[in-house]
Amino acid sequence: MGSGDCELHVLAVDDSSVDRAVIARILRNSKYRVTAVDSAERALEVLEMEPNVNMIITDYCMPEMNGYELLRRVKGSRDLREIPVVIMSSEYIPNRITRCMEEGAEDFLIKPVRQSDVSRLCGRLRN
Template identity: 75%
Template sequence: MSSPRGGDKEGGRDGERQIHVLAVDDSSVDRAVIAKLLRSSKYRVTAVDSAKKALELLGTEPNVNMIITDYSMPEMTGYELLKRVKESPTLREIPVVIMSSENDPDKINRCLEEGAEDFLLKPVRPSDVSRLCGRMRS
């Protein structure tokens, strides 16, 4: 059975909605790695290179199930993005996962206290992505 025109080609079985993850990282290499890991777990991924672009996309794309963002980015950090998402009545239910190459307990605790769903240390591994499965909201 073919899916109706305009249906999600990557969605799998008819009627099955694919989980959409917004990946935010200013590093093209890290962005490609996280996108590949998420896609290999059958997620639909939109990758952007800044928190400002992420906020713009969230304003036009209501069907994001999770945001995974780098902590350290120019202009707006992942922590600032987390705060903006959690302060928004329309976005606050979207789980936000922060990634960083720095294992800084103060930074990790600050993100978790602000409402981050999880904090992943880079390099992100397939086991990290598997752990996120149960945290997604559809």
């Protein structure tokens, strides 16, 4: 099996069922294996049970725990800190983007997320 044949596992997190379905479809079209969940809390549960996630892509604005807080939890964990975290938001707020990037986000995408956004991330992950 060549290195390009390896299937990467992405954890997609969004409280909107429509947005979650869209990002999951885009990721699957890019040949990712996708686990989609509706909250940051659920994402942490999945990571506990299945730590072999290659990337997390999460919405910023969610009830309870937002994407920034999920990012901080992941980057603060000895076991999870190496997993790239990508934040998505429908709002372009420069200081929010800066704060996420300073905290260790891999990227910050403005919704709607496009196939080209995912392809760019895909290239980075596979290298």
